[in-house]
Amino acid sequence: MTSNREPPDWALPAWDSVETAAPSYVARSRVPAPPGTFGLTILAVSDVTRAVREAVRGDDRLRDVWVEGEVGRVTISSAGHGYFTLKDDRSQLSCVWFRDDRLASAFEPQSGLRVVAHGRVDVFDSQGVYQLYVTDLQPAGFGDLALKFEALKARLAAEGLFDRARKRPLPERPATVAVVTSPTGAVWHDIGTVLRRRWPLTQVVLSPCLVQGDGAAQSVARALGRVERWVDRLQASGHPEQAPAVTILARGGGSLEDLWAFNDERVVRAVVAHRLPVVSGVGHETDVTLADFAADVRAPTPSAAAELVVPDRHAFVAALAGASSALETRVSRHLGAAELALRVERRALDRLRPSAQLAQARERAGVLLDRATRSAVSLLVDRRRGEERLRARLDPIAPARIASAHSAVAAHGAALAVLGPQATLDRGYAIVRRSRDARIVRDPVDTPGGERLRIRVARGELGAVAQGDGADASDAPHRTQS
């Protein structure tokens, strides 16, 4: 029977009983109604389980938890899944560790061990239990590891091993890339894939090592040393160009415990002392190990490390094309300059052609004529303008000048009148002329005796005859003239 099917007819209360019963809200609040009564929902087991599961899944506190406890009974199923309980003095918690996660870890839960489990809490429907689905399991004391990590980091940093100044640049296009990692697993494969895709001109040399568990640290340090010895070998045998130019140190993701070898002091020192630049790619992006601090470049992942050590050939080809087109512009510019020079010469040649010279001479003559005409015209215009200006200045002056000339003439007339003989005659003087030639007589010798004279006085003329020369006669003109 399921909850959402309607109750059978016989289970329904009689109409009258419904009528006489207390109001339904009273009945419901006081007396639990029998199963199947109207107004109640009957849940299936799976509904309850689902509701619990949803509540659990909806709780952020349970989605990603670290739980510390003591391992109880441990069972490994035939499929390889691990089942165990975690206990403390008050409760216990069922835990499931699926095969893949379990096999990826070096750690095995054992009854009585104190551990820290990382995972999520969920409900297993078919058994109606909630349990911890474990992704990582580490021995308790994880906090100790973190403390140890910080202490070692501080000590090595104080030694200057992580100094920025120690970091070496990576070669641009290494002929050979050394890879220190485990030959098993995805990391080595991924690095090969990236290098093949980006820069297959390079050669890869794997120096294999253990990357977790006992002896991993020594193994990593030895593998780094092996790369150096290989460089020596190639240089000694006259093939230095084939020697690795950069080393990738890589490991896949894991717990702090898994990655612990990369926090080992021996590994850190081997990385710092390594003769080639080291690119580290350990764990996931969020995992940071001391080897990462020691490396010349820290890549977030192994694949990213591979990407960092070589250029991308597609980008490179594009850059090459750029260089090639730069060449082209350069040469075409050179060609263009030559062409330009040619054109200039051609133009010079054209200028020197006889007909062109003639045309030019004609043109020059035309220009000269033009200039001459222009200057003549402008000269004329200038002059006319000058005259007009002069006239403009003269106009008011001329009448005045004429008036003053008139008055001057009158003045001169007066002066003339004063200077003329009439005024002298009026004062009693006379002018004596010879009759024959009307010469004015200034000397008695001019008038021999009997010479006929004409005498002009103020009011007219009278005739006279000279009495001849002689001393007494010579006085007469003096008298007449004084």
Added chain:
Amino acid sequence: MTQDQMATDEATRSNGRSDVALDQLSFDDAFAELQRVVAELEAGGQQLEASIVLYERGVALHERCSRLLADAELRVKRLVERAGGALEALDVAPDEAIEPPEG
């Protein structure tokens, strides 16, 4: 040898560059020469003929580099330590499983 080739060789020699056949050039050599050619052309000052020869050499070098990049196969080796500590690099075929090292 045609007239053109002789002219090219002459120009190449006069630029102090070895007339190594392009097909023999390694990527690095071809690329280094390409960089020199570009720098030389950018510096300018050549005769027109010389600059055209340089340009053609540059184009050929560019093609050589591109071809090498397109055709390259990643060579994978693995260092093996022999008894007595002698090292050897063995070729590894793509996706060949490698035994984990001992110790």
